[in-house]
Amino acid sequence: MNIFLYLDKGTWIHHLDPRTKMIGLMITFSVCLCFNHPLYIGAVSLGVIFIAISAKALLNFWRLRYLLTLLIVFSTLMWPFFAKGQTPLYAWGSFEVSQESLLYGIAMGLRLATFVAAGLIFLSTTKNEEITNGLIRMGLPYPVAFALSTALRLVPTFAGAGATIIQAQVSRGLDLESGSIFRRVGKFIPQAAPLFIYALRHTNLLAMALESKGFSPEAKRTLYYDPHMRSADYAVLALLLLVLTTLLYIRLGLHLGAVIPGRM
Amino acid sequence: MSVAISIEDLTYTYRQSDRPALQNIQGQIEDGTFVVVMGHGGAGKSTLCCALNGLVPRFFRGEYQGRVVVQGQEVARHKVAEMSRIVGLVLQDFEAQLFSTNVELEMAFGPENHCLPRSEIGRRIQRYLAYVGLERLRQREPASLSGGQKQRLAIGSVLALEPKVMVMDEPTTDLDPRGREGVLAVADSLREEGRMLLIVDHEPETAAAADQVWLMRDGRVVAQGPPTEIILDLPLLESCGIKALPIAELFQAMIWPGRALTVDGAITLIQMHNLAQRRELNFNAAPSGGAKGPLVLEAEGLGYIYPQYHVEALRGIDLGIREGEFIAILGQNGSGKTTLAKHFNGLLKPTSGRVLVRGRPTTEYSHRELARLVGYVFQNPDHQIFARTVREEVGFGLAMQGENPKTVEKRVAEALEVVGLAGYELKVPFTLTKGERQRVAVASVLAVQPQVIILDEPTTGLDYRHQRNTMELLTRLNKQGHTIIIITHSMWVAAEYAERTVVLKDGRILADGPTRAVFADEARLAEASLRPPSLVKLSNWLGTQALTVERMVQELQA
Numbered sequence: 001m002n003i004f005l006y007l008d009k010g011t012w013i014h015h016l017d018p019r020t021k022m023i024g025l026m027i028t029f030s031v032c033l034c035f036n037h038p039l040y041i042g043a044v045s046l047g048v049i050f051i052a053i054s055a056k057a058l059l060n061f062w063r064l065r066y067l068l069t070l071l072i073v074f075s076t077l078m079w080p081f082f083a084k085g086q087t088p089l090y091a092w093g094s095f096e097v098s099q100e101s102l103l104y105g106i107a108m109g110l111r112l113a114t115f116v117a118a119g120l121i122f123l124s125t126t127k128n129e130e131i132t133n134g135l136i137r138m139g140l141p142y143p144v145a146f147a148l149s150t151a152l153r154l155v156p157t158f159a160g161a162g163a164t165i166i167q168a169q170v171s172r173g174l175d176l177e178s179g180s181i182f183r184r185v186g187k188f189i190p191q192a193a194p195l196f197i198y199a200l201r202h203t204n205l206l207a208m209a210l211e212s213k214g215f216s217p218e219a220k221r222t223l224y225y226d227p228h229m230r231s232a233d234y235a236v237l238a239l240l241l242l243v244l245t246t247l248l249y250i251r252l253g254l255h256l257g258a259v260i261p262g263r264m
Numbered sequence: 265m266s267v268a269i270s271i272e273d274l275t276y277t278y279r280q281s282d283r284p285a286l287q288n289i290q291g292q293i294e295d296g297t298f299v300v301v302m303g304h305g306g307a308g309k310s311t312l313c314c315a316l317n318g319l320v321p322r323f324f325r326g327e328y329q330g331r332v333v334v335q336g337q338e339v340a341r342h343k344v345a346e347m348s349r350i351v352g353l354v355l356q357d358f359e360a361q362l363f364s365t366n367v368e369l370e371m372a373f374g375p376e377n378h379c380l381p382r383s384e385i386g387r388r389i390q391r392y393l394a395y396v397g398l399e400r401l402r403q404r405e406p407a408s409l410s411g412g413q414k415q416r417l418a419i420g421s422v423l424a425l426e427p428k429v430m431v432m433d434e435p436t437t438d439l440d441p442r443g444r445e446g447v448l449a450v451a452d453s454l455r456e457e458g459r460m461l462l463i464v465d466h467e468p469e470t471a472a473a474a475d476q477v478w479l480m481r482d483g484r485v486v487a488q489g490p491p492t493e494i495i496l497d498l499p500l501l502e503s504c505g506i507k508a509l510p511i512a513e514l515f516q517a518m519i520w521p522g523r524a525l526t527v528d529g530a531i532t533l534i535q536m537h538n539l540a541q542r543r544e545l546n547f548n549a550a551p552s553g554g555a556k557g558p559l560v561l562e563a564e565g566l567g568y569i570y571p572q573y574h575v576e577a578l579r580g581i582d583l584g585i586r587e588g589e590f591i592a593i594l595g596q597n598g599s600g601k602t603t604l605a606k607h608f609n610g611l612l613k614p615t616s617g618r619v620l621v622r623g624r625p626t627t628e629y630s631h632r633e634l635a636r637l638v639g640y641v642f643q644n645p646d647h648q649i650f651a652r653t654v655r656e657e658v659g660f661g662l663a664m665q666g667e668n669p670k671t672v673e674k675r676v677a678e679a680l681e682v683v684g685l686a687g688y689e690l691k692v693p694f695t696l697t698k699g700e701r702q703r704v705a706v707a708s709v710l711a712v713q714p715q716v717i718i719l720d721e722p723t724t725g726l727d728y729r730h731q732r733n734t735m736e737l738l739t740r741l742n743k744q745g746h747t748i749i750i751i752t753h754s755m756w757v758a759a760e761y762a763e764r765t766v767v768l769k770d771g772r773i774l775a776d777g778p779t780r781a782v783f784a785d786e787a788r789l790a791e792a793s794l795r796p797p798s799l800v801k802l803s804n805w806l807g808t809q810a811l812t813v814e815r816m817v818q819e820l821q822a
Contacts, residue, residue, distance in 0.1 A: 007366060008403055127365045153363050156407060161647070167611050168648040173635035173664035173707065190660065193650035197694065201646075205360035212317055212355070213425065214348035214377035224372035224385050 005060055013055040014125045018134030020155040020233040027240040032079040035257035038106040045114045057124035072109035079105030103259045133223050143217040165194045233235040268429055268460040274330035275676040281429045283310040287483040298451050300471040303480030304505035305727040309464045313433045317351040318344045337592055352427030356434045358418035358595045362406040374425040379558040388424045396420035411438040412560035412597035413542045429460045438751050440596045441795035461689040468509035471495050472525040478502050505729040510799035513813045527801045557587030561608050565617030575604040590742045592762035593751045600771040601751045605718050609638040643720040645701040655689040661712040675706040679711040698729040723754050756797040759811040767792050
C-alpha cells in the first residue's frame with residue numbers, strides 16, 4: 001500500500017526551497033484564476049504540464065488520471081446549468097446551452113485540474129520534513145507545523161494497517177463483495193475496531209519514542225535539511241511574479257482571455 | 265570504572281494495576297558493561313527499560329518509590345527529553361518508532377533535537393548507518409523496508425544520539441540469525457568505547473555474550489551475575505520460564521565435565537575429554553513420520569509481482585504439500601515467505617503459474633470456501649481482534665460460514681479447550697495478555713476446522729513458555745490430521761517441530777526436504793543468511809540425527 005506522493009527524483013524543482021515552492025504554488029493558483037477562456041487557461045495548463053515533466057512527476061498524474069479526467073468532464077457538463085451566455089447553441093424548453101457557457105465549463109474544468117496538478121507537483125517534489133521546515137521558516141509555530149506533518153505522515157501507516165486488517169478478516173471468511181447496504185455496514189465493524197485500537201496504540205508508542213529521542217515541542221532544534229533561498233529560488237519567484245503581472249495586465253488592461261467577462 | 269546505573273530499591277505500580285510491575289529492584293552497572301535482562305512475559309523487563317530513561321514515571325502514571333541514578337543524574341527529576349542526552353532507548357515495537365520520510369532523516373531526528381551542528385549530524389548518520397548496515401538505503405522510505413531493516417534502523421536512529429547508556433527492549437525479534445549477530449557486534453563496539461548496554465532478550469546465545477545477566481520474575485530481579493553462573497543454572501532458568509542454552513542442557517544431561525556456552529567451546533571439551541565419537545550422518549535412518557495423505561496444496565510455476573512496487577516477490581515456485589505434513593518455511597527478511605503463504609488461502613492471486621487447493625485452482629474458489637479449507641493466522645493478533653467477547657471473536661469465522669448458533673457454540677467451546685482458554689468465553693479479548701490474544705487468534709481459525717492451518721510467525725513476541733505451549737498445541741493439531749505450515753525465523757522452532765523445511769531465497773526455493781537434511785547443509789543455509797541453532801551445529805559436527813536435547817541424549821547413550 002503506497003499512497004505517498006513524494007517521488008525521489010532530485011530534479012531542479014526538488015532542490016528549490018520549500019518556501020519558494022509554497023509561494024510558487026500560490027502564484028500558480030492565482031494565474032489559473034486570471035482567465036476563463038479555455039484557450040488561455042489551456043496555455044496555463046500546458047505550462048504546468050511542462051513543469052510536471054521537468055519535475056518528473058508524471059507518474060503521479062497517471063495515478064490520479066481518473067480524478068483529473070473526472071474534474072474536466074464533470075465541469076464541462078455541469079457549468080452550462082449555471083453560467084449563461086449570449087450565443088445559444090441549442091435549447092430544450094427553458095434549458096439552453098450557449099457557446100459561452102460550454103467554453104466556460106471547459107475552462108473551469110481545466111482550471112480545477114490545473115489546481116490539482118500544481119498541488120501534485122508540489123507534493124511529488126517536496127518531502128514532508130521540507131514542508132514542515134518551510135512552514136516553520138514562514139513563521140508557523142513548531143508544534144503546529146510538527147502536528148501537521150505527523151498527521152500527514154500517519155496516513156500511509158494507518159492505510160497499511162487497514163489493508164492488513166482487511167486481509168486478516170477476509171481470510172476468516174468475511175465476505176466484502178456481496179450483501180445489501182445494511183449488511184455491508186455490519187461488516188465494517190470487524191475492520192474498524194482493530195484499526196481504531198491500532199491507531200490508539202500506535203500514537204501512544206510514537207509519543208514515547210519521540211520523547212525518548214529528545215523531542216520536546218517547545219524546544220529549538222537543528223534542521224538537518226536546511227532550506228536555503230538560492231539565486232535559483234529568487235529567479236523562479238521573479239519569473240512567476242512577472243508571469244502573473246503580465247497575465248493580470250492581459251485580462252484587466254487588454255480585456256482578453258474571458259468568455260464571460262463578468263465572471264472570474 | 266565509574267558507575268553508569270544505580271537502582272536503589274525501586275518499586276513501581278502502574279495506575280490501573282493492583283500489582284507492582286517492579287518490586288524492590290536493586291542493582292549497579294558500571295560503564296562499559298553489557299547486561300542482558302531475561303524473564304517471562306509480564307516480568308517487568310519493559311518497565312525496567314522505561315525506568316532508565318524516565319518514561320517511568322514521567323510518561324506513565326503510577327506509584328513510584330526508590331531511586332534510579334544514571335550517570336549521576338536522578339532519572340525521576342528530569343524530563344525524558346533531557347535524559348535522552350544520556351540514555352538511548354530502543355522500544356520493543358520498532359514500527360511505531362519510525363516516522364520520517366527517509367532513512368537519513370530518521371537517523372537525523374534525535375541529533376536534530378539535541379541541536380547539534382549540521383556537520384556533526386552528517387558525520388553521525390554516516391557512522392551509525394554503517395554500524396547497522398544500511399548505508400545503501402539512505403534515501404529509502406522507512407515504510408518500504410523489510411521488518412529486519414526497520415528494526416536495524418530503529419537501533420541506528422538511537423545510536424546516532426551517542427548515548428552513554430544504551431537500552432534496547434527485545435531488539436532482535438524480527439532479525440534473521442545474521443542480523444542478530446550484527447546486533448551483538450554493535451554490543452562489542454559499544455563496550456570498547458566504554459559505553460554501557462542493556463538488552464532485553466530471550467535467546468540464551470545473547471546472554472552468553474554478556475558481562476552480566478539479570479533474571480526477572482514477577483517484577484523482581486531474582487538473580488544477577490556473570491552468564492556462566494546464571495545460564496548454567498538450569499533449574500533457576502526453568503523457574504523463570506526462560507529457555508536454557510541447549511548445549512548446557514546436553515552437558516548436564518550427559519554428566520559431561522566442563523562448562524560449554526558455545527559450539528566451539530563444546531567441541532573443544534568433547535575432543536579434550538573424548539566424550540563422544542563423531543559418526544557419519546545417515547539420512548535414510550531419519551524417521552520419515554509415516555506415509556502422508558494426498559496432495560492438498562500445490563504451487564506450479566508460481567510467480568508473483570507486487571503491483572504497487574513492481575517487486576518480483578516469487579519467481580517460479582514449484583511445491584507440493586500433502587495432508588498431515590508439518591512444514592516450516594524459512595528465509596531471510598523479504599525472501600517471499602509471507603507472499604507464498606498468502607497464495608495458499610487466496611489472499612493473493614498468482615501473476616503467473618497457479619496454486620491448487622485439493623486439485624482446484626485458488627482463483628476458482630470464493631474467499632469463504634477457501635477459509636473453510638485453509639486457515640491463516642496472522643502474525644499480529646491485534647490485526648483481527650474486534651469483538652466484545654472471546655466467544656464472539658472465536659465464533660466469527662463460523663458465523664461467516666452461516667453455521668447455526670448451536671454448532672457455533674459447540675465448536676467455539678472445543679476450540680477454546682484445545683488452546684487452553686476454556687472458561688474465557690465471556691472475557692473481553694482486548695484485555696487479555698499478548699500470549700492469550702495469540703491463542704484467541706489461533707482458536708478463531710481452529711473453530712472453522714480447516715484442514716490446513718498456516719501461521720505467520722507464531723512465536724514472535726511470545727516468551728519461551730508461550731512459544732513452547734503454542735508449538736506443542738500445533739503438534740497436537742498435526743497429530744489429529746491437520747496440515748500445519750509455519751512461517752518463522754526462529755531456527756530452533758523449525759528444527760524441533762517441523763518434519764519438513766522449505767528455505768526461500770529471493771522468491772525461489774533454495775532447499776526443500778526433511779528438516780534434518782536441510783539443517784545439515786550449513787553452507788546452503790548460509791546462502792539464505794540462516795544459521796542452524798547451536799545444538800544442531802553440534803549435532804552436525806557429531807553426525808547425530810537429533811535436533812533436540814532429549815533425542816541427542818538418547819542417541820548418544822544408545
